[in-house]
Amino acid sequence: DHLEAAGHVCVLKDASDLESSSGVAKLIEAENLEAALALHLYRGGRLLQGHGVPFGIIFGGTDLNEDVNHEEKNKVMGKVLEEARFAVAFTESMKEVAETQWVDPVFTREVEAKVQRTLGVRLVGEMPQGDLHAALKNCFAVVNSSVSEGMSAAILEAMDLEVPVLARNIPGNAAVVKHEVTGLLFSDPQEFVHLAKRLTRDPALERDLVARGTEYVRACHSWQAERHTYQSLIRTLEGSIQD
CATH class of the missing domain: 3.40.50.2000 (Glycogen Phosphorylase B;)
Structure with missing residues (x-):
C-alpha cells in the first residue's frame, strides 16, 4: 500500500510459488518489472540473482537466526547481499548479526574514521x-x-x-x-x-x-x-x- 500510494505498480508473489530462478525470469518478462524487493535473504533473495533487475532485501529473521548456520545457505546469502542495492533489518541486533556474518564492522569504522580525518578524501557509496x-x-x-x-x-x-x-x-x-x-x-x-x-x-x-x-x-x-x-x-x- 505504501509503494502504490507513491505511484508504483506492484506485483506481490510468494517465493514458494515461483520455485526457481527461471520462474522469476518469466515473471520479470511477463510483468515488465523494473525493480524487486525480497523478504527473507535466502528464500526470496536467492531467486533474484543474475536477472539484471535492481533489488533490495528485507531480512526475515529465520535467515539470520537459522539459515546463517547452514554453510551452503550462508554462502548463497552472502552472494545475494553483494548484488543487492540495500538491505533492511528490523532491529539493531539483526543488523549486527548480518554485519558480523558478511560486512567487517570494525574495519568499516576504521576506514570511515580515517577518511573523515583526511583532507581532500571522500567516501562515496555505490552508484548506478x-x-x-x-x-x-x-x-x-x-x-x-x-x-x-x-x-x-x-x-x-x-x-x-x-x-x-x-x-x-x-x-x-x-x-x-x-x-x-x-x-x-x-x-x-x-x-x-x-x-x-x-x-x-x-x-x-x-x-x-x-x-x-x-x-x-x-x-x-x-x-x-x-x-x-x-x-x-x-x-x-x-x-x-x-x-
Missing part, C-alpha cells in the same frame, strides 16, 4: 553505472589499489572512458596494465606519489597513456569480439548435445 561513468570521465585518473584482482573491470572501464590508470603492481592488474604504456604501476605508497606527480606534470605522458589504453581495451576486450566468442562456444555445446 551511468553516474559512475560520468564521474570517472571528470576524474584526472583512476587508481586501483587492490591487493588482489582477477581482472579489474574498473581499470578496463577507465581505459574505455579515456581516463589514465594508476594501479598497484599485482598479477591481476599487471595482466591488463603495461607500465608506462597503457597505464602506470606502483608497488608502494611512495612510488604511487611519485608516479601521480609525474602524471600531473606531464601532459604528453597522459595523452600517450590514454591513447594506448583505449587502443588496448578496444582491441583485446571488445564486447563485439566477446559476443562472437561466446556465441561460438554455445554452438559448440549445442553440437555436443546433438551428437
Whole structure:
C-alpha cells in the first residue's frame, strides 16, 4: 500500500510459488518489472540473482537466526547481499548479526574514521553505472589499489572512458596494465606519489597513456569480439548435445 500510494505498480508473489530462478525470469518478462524487493535473504533473495533487475532485501529473521548456520545457505546469502542495492533489518541486533556474518564492522569504522580525518578524501557509496561513468570521465585518473584482482573491470572501464590508470603492481592488474604504456604501476605508497606527480606534470605522458589504453581495451576486450566468442562456444555445446 505504501509503494502504490507513491505511484508504483506492484506485483506481490510468494517465493514458494515461483520455485526457481527461471520462474522469476518469466515473471520479470511477463510483468515488465523494473525493480524487486525480497523478504527473507535466502528464500526470496536467492531467486533474484543474475536477472539484471535492481533489488533490495528485507531480512526475515529465520535467515539470520537459522539459515546463517547452514554453510551452503550462508554462502548463497552472502552472494545475494553483494548484488543487492540495500538491505533492511528490523532491529539493531539483526543488523549486527548480518554485519558480523558478511560486512567487517570494525574495519568499516576504521576506514570511515580515517577518511573523515583526511583532507581532500571522500567516501562515496555505490552508484548506478551511468553516474559512475560520468564521474570517472571528470576524474584526472583512476587508481586501483587492490591487493588482489582477477581482472579489474574498473581499470578496463577507465581505459574505455579515456581516463589514465594508476594501479598497484599485482598479477591481476599487471595482466591488463603495461607500465608506462597503457597505464602506470606502483608497488608502494611512495612510488604511487611519485608516479601521480609525474602524471600531473606531464601532459604528453597522459595523452600517450590514454591513447594506448583505449587502443588496448578496444582491441583485446571488445564486447563485439566477446559476443562472437561466446556465441561460438554455445554452438559448440549445442553440437555436443546433438551428437
